[in-house]
Amino acid sequence: MRIYLPSTLPALATVLADGEVRGAPITAFAVTAELSAGAGGRDGEELEYEALRAAADASLALLAEDPQAPRRRVVLAADLPDKLISPCPDTLHPAAVTVAGAVPLKRIASAHIDDTDATDDITRAVAAPDAGHDDEHELLWYATQELKYLVE
Structure with a gap:
């Protein structure tokens, strides 16, 4: 199953150094049965995008917890066996x-990260992370081999 993990640039640096995302339990976002049930005719690709956007909103909360982190949302896309993933009831x-x-x-599999042009808008959004972030900034796609250059 494809999951989307909210992160920050400093946390990404730690992932690259450690070779894994740690922290049990880890909250992520995915196309769940509950999300699909409320799809209203949306296809699988649109549901994947909604899961990614939910992870981007969760990244705002992580940025709010780390005032030193660059104001850019980070979402890591990963593929895991279904048996390692369960619904998050809370x-x-x-x-x-x-x-x-x-x-x-x-x-x-990849990372999705705000461009530096989004920094001012993300800084404003971090002030109210629970409100989500609805703007014209799309997250940019990065291959895993490019990630080390983003955290140097």
């Missing part, structure tokens, strides 16, 4: 899931 978002154990770096 959340309001239908795409939220819990990941059992760490997520190895080799399972990360």
